[in-house]
Amino acid sequence: MALLLAVIPVNCALSGNAAETSDSTMSEWLKLASRFHMGGYGEAVYSRNFYSDRYQRYTDPQSAANDKSHGRFDLPHVVIYLGFDFGKGWSMGSEIEFEHGGTESAVEIEAEESGEYEKEIERGGEVFLEQFWIQKVFMPQLVLRAGMQVVPVGATNAHHEPDQFFGVYRPEGENTIMPCTWHEVAISLMGKAGNWSYQAMFLPGLDSERFGNQSWIHDGSASPFEFKIANNYAFAARVN
Numbered sequence: 001m002a003l004l005l006a007v008i009p010v011n012c013a014l015s016g017n018a019a020e021t022s023d024s025t026m027s028e029w030l031k032l033a034s035r036f037h038m039g040g041y042g043e044a045v046y047s048r049n050f051y052s053d054r055y056q057r058y059t060d061p062q063s064a065a066n067d068k069s070h071g072r073f074d075l076p077h078v079v080i081y082l083g084f085d086f087g088k089g090w091s092m093g094s095e096i097e098f099e100h101g102g103t104e105s106a107v108e109i110e111a112e113e114s115g116e117y118e119k120e121i122e123r124g125g126e127v128f129l130e131q132f133w134i135q136k137v138f139m140p141q142l143v144l145r146a147g148m149q150v151v152p153v154g155a156t157n158a159h160h161e162p163d164q165f166f167g168v169y170r171p172e173g174e175n176t177i178m179p180c181t182w183h184e185v186a187i188s189l190m191g192k193a194g195n196w197s198y199q200a201m202f203l204p205g206l207d208s209e210r211f212g213n214q215s216w217i218h219d220g221s222a223s224p225f226e227f228k229i230a231n232n233y234a235f236a237a238r239v240n
Contacts, residue, residue: 100125152238204230
């Protein structure tokens with residue numbers, strides 16, 4: 001979905017020259033606004049699970065065997081797209097994602113600790129920049145893109161919008177063992193020719209210290225720092 005956002009100045013001058021200037025300014029603003037694109041999507045989900053939600057179901061199944069079912073209301077993903085067409089094949093795209101309603105924090109007085117003020121996290125969702133790139137289209141068969149972008153590995157990464165997969169939530173199998181949605185600061189070449197398309201990407205390698213037998217390479221794209229560690233590099237490619 002693309003929405004047109006136009007900012008139109010108002011000029012109340014009555015002279016003919018001023019009116020012509022106003023029309024010219026309005027035309028320039030409309031041309032500029034037509035290059036700006038805004039869109040997005042969101043999911044509102046209700047689910048009821050007929051099994052225990054306690055962590056003990058993994059370590060002590062007997063203690064959680066008689067737990068009642070539980071329900072949830074959630075906003076798994078709310079995404080805002082912002083883009084701009086600079087002309088001559090140059091464009092910019094970005095994607096801001098709010099997972100599970102984002103994050104919230106509050107400052108509270110702790111009566112049990114002599115009235116100290118403490119800052120606590122009230123909601124454990126996430127807000128992050130999932131995509132932010134600039135690209136140059138030389139021809140449909142050759143596009144160069146640089147910046148934060150989705151890695152072309154896995155079916156769910158390529159088709160992660162809620163109307164592109166079966167079920168309410170993203171496929172649990174792939175979503176559990178691989179980063180999803182996997183995005184990195186990278187450089188990529190891509191293009192389309194007839195029914196064929198391709199993408200080849202140069203990106204930082206996964207952090208093997210975060211691999212595990214519970215989630216395979218799922219956490220390998222994370223970083224404990226404000227930047228992504230890139231002591232090793234990787235390539236990814238996809239052909240459809």
